Amino acid sequence: MPCLTNIGTLVTCPPEGGQGDLGAVRGAAMVWEGDTITWLGPRADLPREADQREGASGNGPSYDCGGRLVIPGLVDCHTHLAFGGWRADEFAARSAGTGYPEIAARGGGIASTVRATRAMSRQELADRAGGFLQGMVRLGITAVECKSGYGLSVEHELRTLRAYRDLSGSGAPRLVPTCLAGHMVPAEYAGDRQGYIRLVTEEILPAVAREGLASFCDAFLEPGPGLDAAETTAVLEAGHRHGMVAKLHADQLTDGGGARLAASLGAISADHLERVSDEGIEAMAEAGTIAVVLPIAGVYLNCPPPPVRRMVEAGVQVAVATDFNPGSAPSYHLPLALTLACVKMGMSPAEAVRGATTVAARACGLEEVSGSLAPGRPADFAVIDAPDVDSWLYHFKEGTCAATVIGGVTVAGQLPGSQ
Ligand SMILES: [Zn+2]
Incomplete structure (x- = not known):
C-alpha cells in the first residue's frame, strides 16, 4: 500500500460542514490501496502495517511530503x-x-x-x-x-x-x-x-x-x-x-x-x-x-x-x-x-x-467520488508545494502543484521523496 507521510497540512474537506470547513490535519499521513484511500490521520497514529520507517513491515512505497500541503483533487x-x-x-x-x-x-x-x-x-x-x-x-x-x-x-x-x-x-x-x-x-x-x-x-x-x-x-x-x-x-x-x-x-x-x-x-x-x-x-x-x-x-x-x-x-x-x-x-x-x-x-x-x-x-454530481478525502473514497489528490492553504493561495506562482493523483495513479508530476 502506498503511503504519504510528513504531510504538513492534509485538507480532507469533509462532506458535512460549513463553507470554510477544511477538516485540516497537521503533521498527517495518508495510505491508499489501488484506487481507494484506506487510512488517513495524524502521522503519529499511522498503523504499523502501513509504516515503512526503520524497516517496519509494509508492502508499498512510502513518500515523504517534506511538510507540503495535500488537498483533495x-x-x-x-x-x-x-x-x-x-x-x-x-x-x-x-x-x-x-x-x-x-x-x-x-x-x-x-x-x-x-x-x-x-x-x-x-x-x-x-x-x-x-x-x-x-x-x-x-x-x-x-x-x-x-x-x-x-x-x-x-x-x-x-x-x-x-x-x-x-x-x-x-x-x-x-x-x-x-x-x-x-x-x-x-x-x-x-x-x-x-x-x-x-x-x-x-x-x-x-x-x-x-x-x-x-x-x-x-x-x-x-x-x-x-x-x-x-x-x-x-x-x-x-x-x-x-x-x-x-x-x-x-x-x-x-x-x-x-x-x-x-x-x-x-x-x-x-x-x-x-x-x-x-x-x-x-x-x-x-x-x-x-x-x-x-x-x-x-x-x-x-x-x-x-x-x-x-x-x-x-x-x-x-x-x-x-x-x-x-x-x-x-x-x-x-x-x-x-x-x-x-x-x-x-x-x-x-x-x-x-x-x-x-x-x-x-x-456537478460528483460528491460520491470527488472533493473530499476519507477512507473508502477514491485516491484523487494533489500535493502542493506550500505548507498550508493560506500560503498556497497567497503566492501566485508557477509549478506549485508537485503531483496530481487520480484513482491512485500519478497523472502529473511525481510524488515527492520516494523512500
Ligand atoms: Zn459559462
Whole structure:
C-alpha cells in the first residue's frame, strides 16, 4: 500500500460542514490501496502495517511530503472546454474600449466561436480539449465539468459531447458533460427564435439523451446575447424530461431573475450571479441551489463581484470555477480563480478551497467520488508545494502543484521523496 507521510497540512474537506470547513490535519499521513484511500490521520497514529520507517513491515512505497500541503483533487465545475479558435482580437478591442454589442455586430463574440467550433472535426475537438485537460491536471485538477454550446445544431452539439466522451478514461480527469444548446440562438435562426428553441427541446436534447451524452442541461439567461426567461424555462424543462439536471448561467450582466428561476426549476446550480438580488439569494438558500462564482470572467469583463458574503450568510453553498472559454475567461487556472475569489469577493482561502473541492463536486454530481478525502473514497489528490492553504493561495506562482493523483495513479508530476 502506498503511503504519504510528513504531510504538513492534509485538507480532507469533509462532506458535512460549513463553507470554510477544511477538516485540516497537521503533521498527517495518508495510505491508499489501488484506487481507494484506506487510512488517513495524524502521522503519529499511522498503523504499523502501513509504516515503512526503520524497516517496519509494509508492502508499498512510502513518500515523504517534506511538510507540503495535500488537498483533495480540485474540481472545476464550470468550463466550456471544447471550442475552436481564440478571441485575442476582441480582447485587444475591449481593452481599447469597444463594447460587446459592437463586437457582436461585427460578427464577433460567441457567434465567432460557434463558426470556428463547427469547422472542427470530433477528433480535432477532442485533441485540443485533451491538451487543455493535461494543463489542468498539472494544476491539481482531477475533475472537470465541460459544456457544449458552441455547436448549436443537432450535428454539432452531438459532435462536441461525443468528443468529451472520447476523452473520458484513464489518466484524464473525471469529466462531467453538460449540454448547453441553450447558450444562444445561432445566426441561421435569428429571424425564428422559437424555431431554434423547438430544435433544442424536440431534437437536440432528445438526441443527447438517447446517447447518454450529458448529465446536465444548461442555458444562458441573458436577454440580448443569450435566451430570455421563457426560452430558458422551455429548454431546462425539456432537459429535465430527458433526465438531465438543470444548471443556469444567471444574473451575470443584468438581474434577470435568474437565481429565482434556477431555484424554482430545481437547478443544481446558478452560475455567475454578479447582479443577483437579495430575493434571488433567498430563493437559492431555500431550494438548496449552489452558487457557482467565476472570478476570472469577472476580471476579464471588469464586472462587480457577486455578493458572496451575503450568499454564505444566507446559507447558500458557494463553488468557485474558471468558466474557461475563449471569450470572457481564456484561462483554466483554477488556483488563480481561488486567489481572485479571495481578493475580489471576500472569500477566505479556506472557503475558496472548499468551493473548488466539496461544493464544486456537489455542483456537478460528483460528491460520491470527488472533493473530499476519507477512507473508502477514491485516491484523487494533489500535493502542493506550500505548507498550508493560506500560503498556497497567497503566492501566485508557477509549478506549485508537485503531483496530481487520480484513482491512485500519478497523472502529473511525481510524488515527492520516494523512500
Ligand atoms: Zn459559462
